[in-house]
Amino acid sequence: MRADGRGGWSVLRDAVRTQLWPIPAIGIGLAVLAGVLLPRLDARIDDNLPPAVTDYLFGGGADAARAVLEAVAGSLITVTSLTFSLTVVTLQLASSQFSPRLLRTFSSDRFVQITLGVFLGTFAYALTVLRTVRTAADDQELFVPQIAVTVAFGLAVASVFALVIFLAHLAKEIRVETMLATVHRDATGTLRRILSDRDSAGPAPGVPDIPASSEVVAAPSSGFLVWIDEPALVRVARQADAVLTITAPPGSSLIEGVPIGACWPRRGGTFDAGSLRELQDGIAAAIHTGPERTAAQDVAFGLRQLTDVTVKALSPGINDPTTAIHALGHASALLTELVDRDLGPRILGDDDGPIRVVLHRPGFADLLDLAIAQPRRYGADDPAVLGRLFQLLAEVAWQATDQDQRRSIAEQLGRCRVTTDAQPFDDAERAQLSRLADQVIQALAGRWPHSA
Template identity: 60%
Template sequence: MTKPSIRSATAVMRDALRTQLWPLPTIGIFLAVALGVTLPRVDGHVDRELPASLVIILFGGGADAARAVLVAIAGSLITVTSLTFSLTVVTLQLASSQFSPRLLRTFTRDRFVHVTLALFLATFAYALTVLRTVRTADAGQQAFVPQASVTVAFLLTLTSVLFLVLFLAHLARKIRVETMLRDVHTDATATAQRVLTDPANDQAPAPELPAPPSTAVAVCAANSGFLSRIDEDALLTAAVDADAVVLIDRRPGGSLVAGTPIGLTWPRIAESFLPKVRTRLVARVTSAVSTQFERTSAQDAEFGLRQLTDVAVKALSPGINDPTTAIHALGHSAALLCSLAGRALEDRVLLDRQDRIRVVLRRPDLDALLDLAVSQPRRYGAADPAVLARLMTLLREIAWTVHRPDHRRAVTRQLNRLRATIEAQDFDATELEQLAHLADGVRHALSGRWISS
């Protein structure tokens, strides 16, 4: 596999695991049970050989006291775990209703939440496992108190209490909109660095993309859902084996419907495929495209921008009416767009060993990204001059960043649409003058000049 494909496959698996709450707590429980079985056996062999200086700091009570301590630990930890789950669910509901349902992944993949739950459940499981080894002198059996094991349970409990305090502080910080927007921005930047190449590292001229012939065969989606991953190596191998060209016309993050076309394929030289070759190629191409029930950031370079736009639109809704949050989200969108504009936004082309085009994968261009970031906030924030002013500033910042003619044209189109929206509003003369001045700033930035605002 090529390095980009390996990184992509690894990102998909890591994202699938990180958004689940159960893997790390489950591992913690198994490790705790193993420790709870092993450590008492070690206790039974070394209790009489421990130095006096170490015995002083170990648990010194009898069997009844040890049982009481372990029962108290197990009972309290399962209660604290329930409280932690409840707080997490409340936070998820708040984020969903107040900001955007697309932000739930930000919380479910929070590693601190996973570690906290794993620690609580591991301490509970460990205490129960050690409890079964404590014996009294009743019924002729020899009394046994695993001192080191009970001491470890005590230390795990103290650690759990500390983590509970840290978890509450972490949760209070996590639900702040500033933190959520920063996390989305960071995740989107990481996705762009992984999915979109840096033009500075790619000096080869872009090859001319082939036009699909009229005899091209449609490739249909096998399942409905969101396109989550495209296996580039599998596509390239299938195209080379069939001596064909494959065009995937849908981008990661797009909604697919089973049985509808997602791309085209055609033979590189011949006019048409042999029936067996066509059937095998279509099947291999279809299996190389994976779908999920939700969008993920593994290969979807637009998902972070979609989340930021959702926050802005939600804040502009009449039920919330929080333009300050919308403006803050647009600031992150501007920074993300400027970063994306500096990367290769052309369609991705995969070549064989003879440098012949075999696979073409669609990528979002700046026009689509700008439309995603600007259109809905422009529509829903049309009555607020502050929101329109921030949109003008966003276009100005991007205009200063871009250098390609097609990118400048994309900014100009958005500027014209924004000016039309402003002209349709009933603003006073001062507000119109300020917005006109910002529009002039966008035009000057497109020509390489930065005027004072």
């Protein structure tokens, strides 16, 4: 399999998408440009405009134009402050009520970014145009940019509508159902971009064993593994005629100097000191860490977010099992999507065939355990949560495509049953949970249970 050079672009796109400032900054720049150019256009054509046009343009004098622009600028900076305050409150709510990992989802909300861009752009435009309005008392020629002032009025009206729509949007976004759907959508996009279909992946080449004489590949810096520059790894491995494996998948927490893989000469033997140092420097340059996990190459990040929401909802301080059950539903949908994806190690090689790089990724068993282990532990005393876990296993079992996946599901079923047996449920609850567990067995056998 050839290296994918889109990783760096994905990281850059994710970094820009999850920041609040880029779109507002672009809006301010365009507004200042328009505030400079439109008065110049006014100076050229205002005297030649027909009455049919000027009837719809600003018709006041210089003092009235200044009053309008000052009112627009003053009100918009106040509205912008309110918008920022509401956004910060929403971020705090998402962090404390659901999960700190959801902050990236909120900050990437394009509607919020555009709204802030409209407000700040209108403010910057009004100030820029204000500097061009001149009265006779200024010992200069009277100048009132009719078109520019009319545009400022239009932007102010548009900002009022934007504020109303923003408030409605914010009320929708803080609902847990909307947040879970957003996380689900982003996670699905990530796995579809990163993971190929199982049928289209072709037969996987064998993963080479790490020889005892291999050299350690250490983490170049501490932090979360954000992305791996695959073409760069293949290039340095080819130059050294080496094979290297990275055992830490994107999303892993790295500690500088701690091993994250190994490398060895492809034709046997050992590296000389200069070649090894050059190879390790090249590998370090291709391993990028950051202060937080991102969705650029991390296929487990979406499930981590959903699991965090589930566990937070089950905490004594929140005590909201309904939200936990909803989050488990989204986790089930992601897992059923993953069963048809190639989750094996990513093997990269030269065009002519030799294997150069092996990148380990979380397997189906790891992802299934991520979605179930903590909810099972923290929701052990709630039969509704355990029941939803059994349903999740049945749904994933119905979609499972090979024996390894079914074996992982059967193992999780056994652990859920042990947890159920350890709880002081009444007979009716035990009977219901037993029926749900039996449905998992039927789904594993290819028979969908029709009874509740």
